Amino acid sequence: MPGKPKVLIADDEPGNRELLLTMCEGMGLDAVTVVDGREAVERLEMESFDLVVTDLHMPYRNGDEVARATRRLRPHAKVLVLSASWTEEERARASEIPCDAFMSKPFEVPEVLDTVRRFLKLES
Numbered sequence: 495m496p497g498k499p500k501v502l503i504a505d506d507e508p509g510n511r512e513l514l515l516t517m518c519e520g521m522g523l524d525a526v527t528v529v530d531g532r533e534a535v536e537r538l539e540m541e542s543f544d545l546v547v548t549d550l551h552m553p554y555r556n557g558d559e560v561a562r563a564t565r566r567l568r569p570h571a572k573v574l575v576l577s578a579s580w581t582e583e584e585r586a587r588a589s590e591i592p593c594d595a596f597m598s599k600p601f602e603v604p605e606v607l608d609t610v611r612r613f614l615k616l617e618s
């Protein structure tokens with residue numbers, strides 16, 4: 495029996511981490527959370543993930559850097575970037591972030607669930 499898909503959740507807001515973790519676990523995924531971008535990159539160096547869900551604004555390293563590290567270290571992994579505030583400049587640059595999808599926060603739970611299921615090819 496194949497293992498559960500692995501998800502890395504990176505967000506500096508505890509409430510968001512908890513919500514995303516609960517959602518992933520509800521889908522039967524093996525999810526781990528980290529509190530900032532530096533920890534996310536360290537984790538990506540150590541182990542493989544199938545999906546990375548990252549906040550854009552975090553201490554030490556932002557979601558853009560986490561997305562780039564994912565592409566470099568775990569090229570098969572899907573990347574979903576979430577952000578509460580997009581500045582004009584970030585909106586303009588968003589297309590340069592190497593991610594598979596980005597969404598604004600507060601995110602719509604069903605939209606995130608659908609996206610995760612699609613990325614991981616899960617039965618809905």
Ligand SMILES: [Mg+2]
Pocket residue numbers: 505506507549550551552
């Ligand atoms: Mg943040």
